[in-house]
Amino acid sequence: MKTPILRNVIQWLLGIATLLACECIGSLITDVLALPIPGSVVGMLLLLVGLMIYGGVPRGLAKVSSQLLFLLPLLFLPAATGVFFLRNLTLSDWFALLAAITVGTLISITLCALLLRRLLRKTGAAHDR
Amino acid sequence: MIVDLLHSPLFALPLSIIAFWLGVLLYRRSGTVLLHPIVTASLLVFAILYALEIPYRDYQSSSALLYALLGPAVVALAIPLKQNLAIIRRAGWPLLVTIVVGALLAPAIAVVIAFLLGAGESVLLALSGKSITTPIALALAEKIHAALSLTAGIVVFTGVVGALAGPPLLRGLGIRDDRILGVVLGINAHAVGTARALEISALCGACAALAMGLCGALSALILPLIIGA
Incomplete structure (x- = not known):
């Protein structure tokens, strides 16, 4: 009874430690090389390469990650709430913003979908030959 | 005494957690993207801060713990990416x-439209x-010195518009x-x-998770170079 719980806790802690270690190494790399890229993104790419070499996802890491990603909206809640307190934007700024997001997203969705359909058809034709 | 408490993490943290929890409950009951947890939770937090006259700056600084977890969350995005990487092997270069x-x-x-409309x-x-997943967008915003709150708001709104309009738009095409x-x-x-996408089908969700991760990582690598130049 006691051992499985203990093992779960250890797996979970190892998962957390992996994430934190990747973030630290990533930040270190961007600092040392003075890269304009966020350190956490470098950490994510490091972990991705590591997992591809390892050939799977350790159970603890998978568990911690899915929990963290479920909580994601909570993590950026403070930042998102700030949008209601923005006072330095003019009315025309707001209008431009809303129009750009709505119209821009619709155009970009359409173009991406048409591009991917065309490319998939091309490879589909290549397979038929 | 009570005033001090309202401006401390002891109040801010439970407030965020309860708002998020209520948001998740409401989202599950309603099943519409319009009521995504972040939408309802941020409105709720705003209403309470406003009613109790707590400055946003205080709430923000007492939420440092949540900000600190954003970094590990970005790293954690590597896991769904790894789990869905097999799709690339099948659909290949078009993807x-x-x-x-x-x-x-x-x-x-979006930038061109806003520029034409005269935005600052x-x-x-x-x-x-706008189209990058929020944790990466926030990390990126820090690098290119964009306003964090504005970025978060734009990303959330883009997500809601895209998720609402995407499926009917593609059906129309x-x-x-x-x-x-x-x-x-x-x-x-x-x-x-x-x-x-996950509600539509497992394959749809896997493709979306893959595209989201790759697109976010790619944007984080390219955008600072474009904007810095």
Whole structure:
């Protein structure tokens, strides 16, 4: 009874430690090389390469990650709430913003979908030959 | 005494957690993207801060713990990426090309529209991260000195618009391939779109998660170079 719980806790802690270690190494790399890229993104790419070499996802890491990603909206809640307190934007700024997001997203969705359909058809034709 | 408490993490943290929890409950009951937890939770927090006259700056500084967890959350995005990488082996280069083009196109179109409508530089900067998943967008916003709150708001709104409009728009174009829908939602509507894609089918969700991760990583690598230049 006691051992499985203990093992779960250890797996979970190892998962957390992996994430934190990747973030630290990533930040270190961007600092040392003075890269304009966020350190956490470098950490994510490091972990991705590591997992591809390892050939799977350790159970603890998978568990911690899915929990963290479920909580994601909570993590950026403070930042998102700030949008209601923005006072330095003019009315025309707001209008431009809303129009750009709505119209821009619709155009970009359409173009991406048409591009991917065309490319998939091309490879589909290549397979038929 | 009570006033001190209201301005401390002891109040801010439970407030965020309860608002998020209520948001999740409401989202599950309603099942519409319009009521995504972040939408309802941020409105709720805003209402309470406003009612209790707590300055946003105080709430923000007492939420340092949540900000600190954003870094590990970005790293954690590598796991769904790894789990869905097999899709690339099957659908191959069309997927990669679309993701690369989409990562550049989505922010470019929005920035151009906003520029033509005469938006200020701070708005344009924040818009450049519109289609990236929020944790990466926030990390990126720090690097390119865009306003964090504006970026977060733009990203959330983009996600809701994309997730709402994407499926009917593609149906109108006569596209019924779940792979295309998933990739498009992942590129243009990040996490909100991925949640919607998962409701449509597992394949759709996997494609969306893959597109979201690759698009986010790619944008984080390219955007600072473009904006810095």
